[in-house]
Amino acid sequence: xxxxxxNIILLGSILLFIGxxxxxxxxxxxxxxxxxxxVGMLAGxxxxxxxxxxxxxxxxxxxxxxxxxxxxSGGLDTRWNDIKPVFWQGISLSTIGVILTAAIVGVxxxxxxxxxxxxxxxxxxxxxxxxxxxxxxxxxxxSIALKGNLRPLLELESGSNDPMAYFLTIVFTYLLSNKDASxxxxxxxxxxxxxxxxxxxxxxxxxxxxxxxWIKLDxxxxxxxxxxxxxxxxxxxxxxxxxNGFLAIYISACILxxxxxxxxxxxxxHFDGQAWLMQGIMFITLGLLVFPGQLIPYIGVGFxxxxxxxxxxxxxxxxxxxxxxKVSHRKKLFISWVGLRGAVPIVLATYPLTAGVDEGKNIFNxxxxxxxxxxxxxxxxxxxxxxxxxxxxxxxxxxxxxxxKELRPKVKSIMTQILIEPTCPCIGKALVDLDLGSSITVTxxxxxxxxxxxxxxxxxxxxxxxxxxxxxxxxxENFNDIFGIDPLKSEV
Numbered sequence: 001x002x003x004x005x006x007n008i009i010l011l012g013s014i015l016l017f018i019g020x021x022x023x024x025x026x027x028x029x030x031x032x033x034x035x036x037x038x039v040g041m042l043a044g045x046x047x048x049x050x051x052x053x054x055x056x057x058x059x060x061x062x063x064x065x066x067x068x069x070x071x072x073s074g075g076l077d078t079r080w081n082d083i084k085p086v087f088w089q090g091i092s093l094s095t096i097g098v099i100l101t102a103a104i105v106g107v108x109x110x111x112x113x114x115x116x117x118x119x120x121x122x123x124x125x126x127x128x129x130x131x132x133x134x135x136x137x138x139x140x141x142x143s144i145a146l147k148g149n150l151r152p153l154l155e156l157e158s159g160s161n162d163p164m165a166y167f168l169t170i171v172f173t174y175l176l177s178n179k180d181a182s183x184x185x186x187x188x189x190x191x192x193x194x195x196x197x198x199x200x201x202x203x204x205x206x207x208x209x210x211x212x213x214w215i216k217l218d219x220x221x222x223x224x225x226x227x228x229x230x231x232x233x234x235x236x237x238x239x240x241x242x243x244n245g246f247l248a249i250y251i252s253a254c255i256l257x258x259x260x261x262x263x264x265x266x267x268x269x270h271f272d273g274q275a276w277l278m279q280g281i282m283f284i285t286l287g288l289l290v291f292p293g294q295l296i297p298y299i300g301v302g303f304x305x306x307x308x309x310x311x312x313x314x315x316x317x318x319x320x321x322x323x324x325x326k327v328s329h330r331k332k333l334f335i336s337w338v339g340l341r342g343a344v345p346i347v348l349a350t351y352p353l354t355a356g357v358d359e360g361k362n363i364f365n366x367x368x369x370x371x372x373x374x375x376x377x378x379x380x381x382x383x384x385x386x387x388x389x390x391x392x393x394x395x396x397x398x399x400x401x402x403x404x405k406e407l408r409p410k411v412k413s414i415m416t417q418i419l420i421e422p423t424c425p426c427i428g429k430a431l432v433d434l435d436l437g438s439s440i441t442v443t444x445x446x447x448x449x450x451x452x453x454x455x456x457x458x459x460x461x462x463x464x465x466x467x468x469x470x471x472x473x474x475x476x477e478n479f480n481d482i483f484g485i486d487p488l489k490s491e492v
Contacts, residue, residue, distance in 0.1 A: 072271060073275035306374055416470070
C-alpha cells in the first residue's frame with residue numbers, strides 16, 4: 001500500500017489509535033513511545049500493513065517539527081526553582097557528557113566495524129543524547145517517585161543535551177559530505193550556533209511574554225495558535241541566521257514558562273497534549289521508515305555497541321561530568337542507567353541519510369537498533385534499579401507529596417478584600433502585568449454595583465474592591481507590596 005494524500009489521514013489516525021490502545025501495557029514497564037514505534041514497523045513494508053514509506057526527507061521534516069513541540073513543552077514545564085540547585089550539574093551532563101559519549105562510542109565503532117573515524121564519531125554523536133520522555137512514562141506508569149533533585153536533574157539534562165547532539169551531528173555530516181572542508185571553520189560554527197541559539201531563545205522568550213499579554217485576541221483558542229506560531233518562528237529564524245534552533249526553542253520556553261502570562265495553565269496543558277501527539281506521530285513515522293528485515297545483519301554489532309554504550313560509555317561520561325559536584329555513587333549509577341536513547345537519535349540519523357553520506361543507511365539502521373535495545377534493556381529495569389539503589393520515596397511520603405502537588409494550586413488558606421485607593425500604583429494595570437504568582441488568586445472584583453469575574457486582561461480601577469485568596473501570610477504580604485496598600489479585612 002502506498003501512502004497518498006487521500007489515505008494518509010485515515011491510516012495515520014488508525015495507527016495512532018492502535019498505539020494509544022497499546023499504551024495500557026506500560027504497567028509492564030514497556031515505554032508507550034516504543035509501542036508507537038512498533039506500530040509503525042508492523043504497518044510498514046515488512047510488516048502486516050504493507051505500507052511502503054521510504055521518504056527520509058519527509059521523516060526528517062516531521063521529526064524536526066515534532067522535536068520542536070517536545071522541547072517547547074518541556075521548557076514550559078521547567079521551573080527555575082526546581083533546576084536551580086542542579087543547574088550546573090545538568091549543563092555539565094548535557095555538554096561534557098554528550099561530547100565524551102560521542103567520542104567513546106565513536107572510537108569503539110571505528111575499531112569493530114568498517115566505518116571510518118569520522119563515520120564512527122558521527123554515529124556516536126547521534127546516540128549521545130538521552131530521552132527522558134520514555135523514562136518518566138515508565139516512572140509514572142509504575143508510580144515511582146525519585147528522591148531529592150534526581151527528577152529535575154534528569155529533565156534538565158534531557159532538555160538541554162539535544163542541541164549539543166544536534167550540533168555534533170551537523171558537524172560530522174558536513175565533514176563527510178564535504179571532503180575538502182576545513183576543521184578550523186568548525187570553531188566559529190560552534191560559537192555561532194550556541195551564542196545565536198541562546199541569545200535568540202532568551203529574547204524570543206521575553207517577546208513571547210510581552211506579545212501574549214498585549215495582543216488581546218477575541219477568541220481564547222487563538223492563543224494556542226499564536227504560541228505555536230511564535231515557537232515555529234523562533235526555530236526557523238534561529239536556523240536561518242545560523243543558530244541552533246533547538247536550543248533557542250528550549251530556552252525561549254523556559255523563559256516564558258517561569259513568567260506569568262494569559263491562559264498560562266491551559267496553554268501548558270495544550271502543549272503537553274501536542275507534545276504527546278507529536279511523539280506518537282514521530283515514532284510511527286520512524287517505524288514506517290525502517291525495514292525490519294534489513295536490521296537482521298546489524299543485530300550482532302548493534303547489540304555490542306548498545307551494551308558498550310550502556311555499561312561503559314554512558315557511566316564514564318556521567319562520572320567525568322560529575323567530578324566537580326558532590327553526587328553520591330548511587331545517584332551517579334542511576335543517572336548512568338537512565339541514559340535512554342529514543343526518538344532524538346533516530347531523527348538525527350536521518351540527517352546523514354538525506355545528506356547523501358556514503359554510510360548513511362548503515363548508520364541509520366545501527367542507530368535504530370541501538371535505540372530500541374536501549375529502551376528495552378534500560379527502560380524495563382529502571383523501576384527495579386531505582387528501588388535497589390534506594391532512590392525512591394516511601395509510599396506514604398509519595399502519596400502525600402503527590403496530593404500536595406495536585407492541590408497546591410487549588411487550595412488557599414487566607415481570604416482578604418482590598419479597596420483600591422486613588423493613590424494605588426496598580427491603577428490602570430492588567431492583572432497579568434502585576435506578577436501575582438500562582439499562590440495569589442483574585443476571585444471577584446466589586447465595581448460599583450456589579451461583581452466581575454476577572455481574567456488576566458482585567459484592569460484595576462479606582463474604587464475597585466478585590467476579593468483575594470492566598471496560600472500563606474508571606475504571599476499576602478507580597479500582594480500588599482505589589483498593590484502598595486493594606487487589606488481592609490482578613491480571615492483565615
